[in-house]
Amino acid sequence: GAVVSQHPSRVICKSGTSVKIECRSLDFQATTMFWYRQFPKQSLMLMATSNEGSKATYEQGVEKDKFLINHASLTLSTLTVTSAHPEDSSFYICSVPTGGYYEQYFGPGTRLTVT
Amino acid sequence: GQNIDQPTEMTATEGAIVQINCTYQTSGFNGLFWYQQHAGEAPTFLSYNVLDGLEEKGRFSSFLSRSKGYSYLLLKELQMKDSASYLCAGMDSNYQLIWGAGTKLIIKP
Numbered sequence: 001g002a003v004v005s006q007h008p009s010r011v012i013c014k015s016g017t018s019v020k021i022e023c024r025s026l027d028f029q030a031t032t033m034f035w036y037r038q039f040p041k042q043s044l045m046l047m048a049t050s051n052e053g054s055k056a057t058y059e060q061g062v063e064k065d066k067f068l069i070n071h072a073s074l075t076l077s078t079l080t081v082t083s084a085h086p087e088d089s090s091f092y093i094c095s096v097p098t099g100g101y102y103e104q105y106f107g108p109g110t111r112l113t114v115t
Numbered sequence: 116g117q118n119i120d121q122p123t124e125m126t127a128t129e130g131a132i133v134q135i136n137c138t139y140q141t142s143g144f145n146g147l148f149w150y151q152q153h154a155g156e157a158p159t160f161l162s163y164n165v166l167d168g169l170e171e172k173g174r175f176s177s178f179l180s181r182s183k184g185y186s187y188l189l190l191k192e193l194q195m196k197d198s199a200s201y202l203c204a205g206m207d208s209n210y211q212l213i214w215g216a217g218t219k220l221i222i223k224p
Contacts, residue, residue, distance in 0.1 A: 043119075043202070043214040044158070093157050104212070106157035 002028035002096045006107035013084055013114055021079045021110045023050075023094030029074040030096045034104065035067075038091040050077040050094075084114045117141050119215035121203045126221045127193055135188045135201050135218045143208020147179050147186045150202040152217065158202055161188070190220075198222045 003026040013019050023033055033050040048069055049057040056069035068080040081088055091111055095104040118140045127133040139147065146165035150158035164170055164179035164186060176189040188201055200217035207213060 041216070043216040044204075044212075045214075046211065091155075103160055103163065106159070109155075109157045111155070 002026075002030070002098050002105040004094065004096050004105050004107040006092075006094060006110050008110060009108060010111045011113070013112070015085055015114055016083055018080055018082045019084055019112060021081070021092055021094075021112075023077045023079070023107050025075045025096045028096060028098055028105075030077075031074065032097055033071065033077040034095045034097070035069065035077075035079050036093045036095065038093060038109075044093065047079075050079075052077075081112065084112070086114045088112065089114045117205075117207060117213045119203055119205055119213055121201075121215040121218045123216070124219045124221065126223060127190075129193055129195060129222055129224050131193050132189065132191050133193060133220065135190075135203075135220065137186045137188070137203030137215060139184050139186065139203070139205040139213070139215075141205040141207040141213055144181065145206040145208065145210055147177075148202075148204040148206065148212065149175075149177050149186075149188045150204065152200045152202055154199075161201075193222050195222050195224070 005024045007022045031052045035047045036044045037047050038044050046059050047062045050069045050071040052071045058064045071077045091109050093109040094107045097104045121137045149161040152158040162177035169178045174191045179186045200219045202217045203215040204212040
């Protein structure tokens with residue numbers, strides 16, 4: 001498996017500001033990481049696939065200029081929510097696929113609240 | 116389109132057995148996953164089925180019927196700590212996970 005950390009675990013920010021969320025793979029070199037968003041009582045929604053050394057691949061309907069993804073190394077991917085609005089308030093989770101059974105190991109998530 | 120259906124909520128008694136069903140429609144199929152998610156936490160992997168039949172892992176078992184597009188997660192000897200949401204996810208031909216909305220399992224003493 002893989003141990004995945006996220007920072008911060010919770011963040012409250014004002015509308016219009018930007019927030020950066022870090023996802024780290026602590027014991028596995030990840031060329032790919034996934035970013036999900038989950039609204040209360042809803043399923044996980046894949047936002048984008050983060051690719052080390054190249055541009056992220058965004059899912060349909062996800063604004064790439066609003067959700068900036070940087071996969072700077074094999075152990076770190078960052079998601080920056082730019083000009084955040086209250087509707088961006090959600091639970092953001094990253095995951096690391098480790099092959100094998102195509103298992104994904106999830107980070108603990110980041111609860112973003114935009115006021 | 117692609118779709119995962121599972122019940123929204125189920126209630127069971129401590130020590131009992133519960134079966135959570137999931138039906139799926141995916142473009143191609145590379146397996147069916149079950150994850151457990153406690154409130155406010157990230158999902159944790161429970162099981163993976165790609166062939167028909169039952170996979171047993173301790174108190175948890177998972178079943179798959181590819182011809183019926185159907186899976187279930189069976190939890191035995193329920194404990195209070197099993198109270199959580201259980202997410203069914205199908206992997207499509209592009210190896211992307213299509214997630215269900217989750218089944219909230221409430222365990223009563």
